[in-house]
Amino acid sequence: MKIFKDQLGVSHFFETAPKRIVSLVPSQTELLSDLGLEDRIVGITKFCVHPYHFKSTKKIVGGTKQVHFDKIKELFPDIIICNKEENTREMVNELRKICPVWVTDIITVEDNFKMIFDFGQLFNCRVEAQKWNDKLAFALNDFKDFIKDKPFKKVAYFIWKDPYMVAGSDNFINELLKLNHFNNMYDKNPEISGRYPEIDLRKIKSEENPDIIFLSSEPFPFKESDALEIEQLTHHVKVILVDGEMFSWYGSRLLKAFDYFKKIHQELGFTFLQN
Template sequence: MKQLRDQLGKLHSFETAPSRIISLVPSQTELLYDLGLEDKIIGITKFCVHPYHLKSTKKIVGGTKKIHFEKIKLLQPDIIICNKEENTAEIVERLSEICPVWVTNIVSVKDNFQMISDFGQLFNCRTEAQKWNDKLTFALSDFKKYIKDIEIKKAAYFIWKNPYMAAGNDTYIDELLKLNHFINIYGDKDRYPEIELKKMRLEGDPDLIFLSSEPYPFKEEDAFEIGRFTHHAKTIFVDGEMFSWHGSRLLKAFSYFKLLHERLRN
């Protein structure tokens, strides 16, 4: 009998390593694949786009906020992987009637390392998990050396429109902004505050405005509209996956961040 706690502190007991996995978190689906667990994944969300071929080889069981409960039940999973931010407490509670629901909670890079270690123990792939944590440790160290002499700038990271919303405090996005030497002007607000554009200069007057590709796909007209309310800010479209997807995606994110800083220099 193996007993392990998830990142919400819930204790789970397993006779054997789970071998029928449903993942309701796109970034964690990618991580499971990268840990060599493709054959054990039986269900994913419609937003699980990496690697792309999984959409045609695995059962789609809904989204992250709306799921097909009966489809999941019929798949007879051993475990369902959820995330505190991506999936609601109501979804987790209902799914717990089917099988154990493992919930991750990723706010920091440290949490990300912990999740990978946990998956290594949970799915008996400790060696692969350690390899990924070693790669990420090296890449993090390398990036910290790269970033140490780069000027700190104030930034706002927009995630939604109608209403406009930005990343605030206690979010993984905020953590990665800090890592990149960006001071989040909404870092003292709730996790995802609604933004009044006309107050943006008073609330921090950012040097940079990042418009994310997800969950809302910002367009040029949005950049123009937001830009009218800033003093001198440069507006940049950024790949939302690199700032908000945890798991193995972080390795690609470090390379992306270097390219982003090169763009900002020009």
């Protein structure tokens, strides 16, 4: 019998590595696949879009906030993978009646390394986990070297419309913004607190006057029309559409994110020179 602790500090006991996995977090589904565990994954959410073929080869059991408990139970899982932010406490408590529920808690890049290490131990894929952490560590150091001389810019990162919501403090998006030398105007803002606070768009220019507003592709799919509308309402603050997966997906997706961030900075450098 082996004992493992998840990122909430909950102890789990397994005689052998879990063979039947239900993953209720899209980015972690992708990671499990990249760790060579595709054959063990039996259930996923409708938002688990990577790898693409999973939607036709794996059982869809619902979303990240609401699932079909009966469908999960019928899969006879050995373990269910959840996340503190993505899945609700009520859902996790109900799922624990079916089988052990492993909950991750990812705020920092270091938390991401720990998750991958933990999965390597839990699923007995230590070599693959170490390979991924080595690749991510190399890419992280390379990006830090790339970004070290880049100027800091004040930004707002929008995740939702009607009402407008932004990334605030204590979340992975905010950590990646800081890594990119983007000072999040809603990080520990004394006037507006919370992880994803609602904001009054009409006040954004007068209160903080950001250099850039990022509009994420998820969870709300912002479009060019939204960018134009916000530019007008904020008196032409620069608005950029960004790939939300690159800023909010942890796990193996982070490797692609570093290259994506470099492209953003290269485009921003050219744009600000033009202006």
